[in-house]
Amino acid sequence: MKETRSTCPYCGVGCGVIIHSEGAQITGVKGDPQHPANFGRLCSKGSTLQLSATAEVTLQTRLLQPLQRLVRGSTPQPVTWDSALHTATTKFAQIIRDYGPDAVGFYVSGQLLTEDYYVFNKLAKGLIGTNNIDTNSRLCMSSAVAGYKKTLGADAPPNCYDDVQFAQTLFIAGSNTAFAHPVLFRRIEDARRANPTQKMVVVDVRRTDTAEVADLFLQIQPGTDVMLFHGMLHLMLWEGWVDPAYMRAHTSGFDALKATVRDYTPDAVAATCGIRKEDLVLASRWFAGVDDSDVAHSRTPTLSLYCQGLNQSSAGTAKNAALINLHLACGQIGKPGAGPFSLTGQPNAMGGREVGGLANLLSAHRDLANPAHRAEVAALWGVSQVPDKPGKTAVEMFQAAADGEIKALWIACTNPAQSMPDQATVRRALERAEFVVLQEAFATTATCAYADLLLPATTWGEKDGTVTNSERRISRVRPAVAAPGDAHHGPRHDWAIAVDFAQRLEKLLVASTVPIEGLNQAQPTRSLFPYPTPESVWNEHRESTRGRDLDITGMSYQQLEERPLQWPMREGQSAGAQRLYEDGVFPTADGRAHFANVVYKPVAEARDARFPFSLTTGRLRDQWHGMSRTGTVGRLFGHVSEPAVLMHPQDMARRLLKEGDLVHLSSKRGAVVLPVQASKALAMSQLFMAMHWGEEFVSGLGAKGQRLSGVNALTTSAFCPDSKQPEFKHAAVKVVKAELP
Ligand code: SF4
Numbered sequence: 001m002k003e004t005r006s007t008c009p010y011c012g013v014g015c016g017v018i019i020h021s022e023g024a025q026i027t028g029v030k031g032d033p034q035h036p037a038n039f040g041r042l043c044s045k046g047s048t049l050q051l052s053a054t055a056e057v058t059l060q061t062r063l064l065q066p067l068q069r070l071v072r073g074s075t076p077q078p079v080t081w082d083s084a085l086h087t088a089t090t091k092f093a094q095i096i097r098d099y100g101p102d103a104v105g106f107y108v109s110g111q112l113l114t115e116d117y118y119v120f121n122k123l124a125k126g127l128i129g130t131n132n133i134d135t136n137s138r139l140c141m142s143s144a145v146a147g148y149k150k151t152l153g154a155d156a157p158p159n160c161y162d163d164v165q166f167a168q169t170l171f172i173a174g175s176n177t178a179f180a181h182p183v184l185f186r187r188i189e190d191a192r193r194a195n196p197t198q199k200m201v202v203v204d205v206r207r208t209d210t211a212e213v214a215d216l217f218l219q220i221q222p223g224t225d226v227m228l229f230h231g232m233l234h235l236m237l238w239e240g241w242v243d244p245a246y247m248r249a250h251t252s253g254f255d256a257l258k259a260t261v262r263d264y265t266p267d268a269v270a271a272t273c274g275i276r277k278e279d280l281v282l283a284s285r286w287f288a289g290v291d292d293s294d295v296a297h298s299r300t301p302t303l304s305l306y307c308q309g310l311n312q313s314s315a316g317t318a319k320n321a322a323l324i325n326l327h328l329a330c331g332q333i334g335k336p337g338a339g340p341f342s343l344t345g346q347p348n349a350m351g352g353r354e355v356g357g358l359a360n361l362l363s364a365h366r367d368l369a370n371p372a373h374r375a376e377v378a379a380l381w382g383v384s385q386v387p388d389k390p391g392k393t394a395v396e397m398f399q400a401a402a403d404g405e406i407k408a409l410w411i412a413c414t415n416p417a418q419s420m421p422d423q424a425t426v427r428r429a430l431e432r433a434e435f436v437v438l439q440e441a442f443a444t445t446a447t448c449a450y451a452d453l454l455l456p457a458t459t460w461g462e463k464d465g466t467v468t469n470s471e472r473r474i475s476r477v478r479p480a481v482a483a484p485g486d487a488h489h490g491p492r493h494d495w496a497i498a499v500d501f502a503q504r505l506e507k508l509l510v511a512s513t514v515p516i517e518g519l520n521q522a523q524p525t526r527s528l529f530p531y532p533t534p535e536s537v538w539n540e541h542r543e544s545t546r547g548r549d550l551d552i553t554g555m556s557y558q559q560l561e562e563r564p565l566q567w568p569m570r571e572g573q574s575a576g577a578q579r580l581y582e583d584g585v586f587p588t589a590d591g592r593a594h595f596a597n598v599v600y601k602p603v604a605e606a607r608d609a610r611f612p613f614s615l616t617t618g619r620l621r622d623q624w625h626g627m628s629r630t631g632t633v634g635r636l637f638g639h640v641s642e643p644a645v646l647m648h649p650q651d652m653a654r655r656l657l658k659e660g661d662l663v664h665l666s667s668k669r670g671a672v673v674l675p676v677q678a679s680k681a682l683a684m685s686q687l688f689m690a691m692h693w694g695e696e697f698v699s700g701l702g703a704k705g706q707r708l709s710g711v712n713a714l715t716t717s718a719f720c721p722d723s724k725q726p727e728f729k730h731a732a733v734k735v736v737k738a739e740l741p
Pocket residue numbers: 008009010011012013014015038041042043044045046047181182183184
């Protein structure tokens with residue numbers, strides 16, 4: 001039996017795993033006791049990984065060879081890799097030649113490894129010359145990125161998991177940590193056992209399992225987070241709980257914010273958020289870390305943990321920034337147990353941010369909008385330029401394809417036909433695009449039906465590279481077994497597929513007598529993609545970080561073989577930084593953190609007489625995304641076995657609904673039918689539906705009669721103007737008892 005140390009492919013906690021294998025078969029998985037994210041622990045998802053990788057499951061669910069559809073809607077036919085990539089190259093080159101580089105788009109994933117992400121980003125922005133590359137991480141953390149940059153000057157979560165035990169107050173906002181980051185939640189439970197006086201405040205629209213164990217639960221109305229945070233700052237100012245010395249020394253912009261929060265009185269905040277004034281006072285005091293004695297000498301550390309409840313919002317950036325404002329006002333940052341700590345949903349959302357794999361970013365946290373940054377990246381890559389035209393972000397990309405503006409889509413390791421909001425528009429985009437390539441490990445996702453070309457990718461247990469977790473820790477992902485199949489037909493690594501395609505496109509350019517306008521290499525003399533291994537890709541990425549806030553020039557693959565490391569870790573350093581901003585210097589032009597003068601705006605789609613319920617979405621404890629992996633493990637249905645929309649019992653009684661009745665749930669965009677279930681975790685007029693259930697479980701119809709499925713038949717694509725992250729956490733819906741034929 002062989003043992004291979006690797007990383008769990010599910011959530012952003014980034015737990016280390018030890019994979020047991022015999023020959024081509026993964027026979028077991030256990031937690032890695034030496035990994036600093038989990039010290040040997042795994043949750044229900046991580047501990048059942050081997051069950052989703054058995055030979056039987058592989059045969060039933062995996063995409064095992066390249067497939068091509070000559071006619072949309074037909075059964076795809078097996079082709080060789082050479083044929084598949086020749087087709088892809090020819091088609092992309094033709095579309096670029098006919099319509100320009102911005103007629104193609106790449107939609108990638110936080111499930112990809114950093115090396116995969118790097119190659120795709122360079123392929124789009126460096127070779128093809130389009131910034132139309134975005135990621136499903138746009139759907140989960142782009143508001144956290146924008147919030148950090150707006151206030152602290154860089155996209156860098158300043159804390160580490162150890163801070164959970166140093167905090168005296170844990171302020172958890174918009175995060176059901178118990179379900180979404182279970183092993184981190186175990187550490188929270190440990191910290192609370194070790195320090196019974198530690199306080200835990202939870203802010204959420206639902207009484208989640210996390211809220212159940214809080215010392216104070218603020219069940220706010222949907223979308224009112226900024227109102228709450230500004231109300232807390234108002235109170236802190238009034239009571240003298242802020243830290244003027246910290247603000248004077250390390251921040252700027254407070255006067256404007258102070259004028260704004262004057263209007264956020266406790267009465268107004270309590271009424272808008274739907275909470276009690278005394279709870280607002282208590283939350284403010286615990287956050288500030290003060291008691292009734294000498295404030296300056298008795299301030300205790302506060303750590304906030306936050307996730308999709310803040311991020312997935314049409315005011316996502318404002319919510320992030322308003323929370324960070326509180327940390328700056330109280331000096332609750334840059335010391336053990338204090339700081340604003342955003343949690344990443346996906347295993348490598350952080351790695352995607354690091355390589356600039358989003359439409360508005362460039363390598364190593366550079367900004368596309370910055371001409372100097374574009375020039376630096378062009379020089380690093382050896383291309384004439386990086387285009388300045390902003391790329392399409394996730395929602396914009398599919399809208400552009402639905403409008404006929406984007407003609408070819410390359411989708412890697414994600415399932416937009418299920419996971420994007422406003423599914424009707426996304427499916428229209430996939431139908432209208434002239435050419436859709438889907439690079440996937442699984443043959444079971446809803447997006448497969450729309451692909452002209454399906455390219456089989458390797459998956460967890462086979463892949464080789466790195467990921468970065470929520471605390472900036474880079475871990476190795478190692479192959480325990482070889483991918484099934486042979487080199488001509490079997491799955492290939494994501495980075496290698498992108499490299500093969502890129503090199504073919506380069507050769508086509510050399511051979512082409514008709515210049516392909518916009519492409520960056522008129523007559524390339526050497527490949528931009530000279531990568532024999534993932535390490536060679538990572539080394540180029542590492543060099544791109546030199547002198548940047550996430551500088552990893554002190555790290556190597558060899559060091560990562562020994563232990564996972566946190567960034568930054570500059571050349572000559574022997575360890576990474578556990579936490580940031582301990583010296584009070586921020587990566588802004590003036591070295592100060594900037595208060596963000598944001599204002600409260602309500603949700604994008606208000607409830608009305610026609611759509612009187614607020615629908616929110618979220619995770620179940622034992623499922624992951626669209627269930628392509630967890631859905632193969634019977635044991636993981638033991639916690640929740642079937643889909644349901646959750647509703648307050650009094651709302652059910654008023655509508656004469658009984659437990660298990662089928663209801664017709666609809667928004668302006670579509671409708672689904674599923675059972676209703678009573679839940680006192682919700683306030684009146686609010687509903688909850690898990691994000692995981694797809695076509696096999698919850699079918700639906702679009703407003704124009706098209707076939708849809710799952711909760712995203714209903715959600716809105718309204719997004720935050722700064723981060724472009726869509727508002728999954730609120731849609732106005734109506735619910736009626738389903739009429740059965
Ligand atoms: Fe995997 Fe997250 Fe569970 Fe850890 S907490 S085992 S990373 S799903």
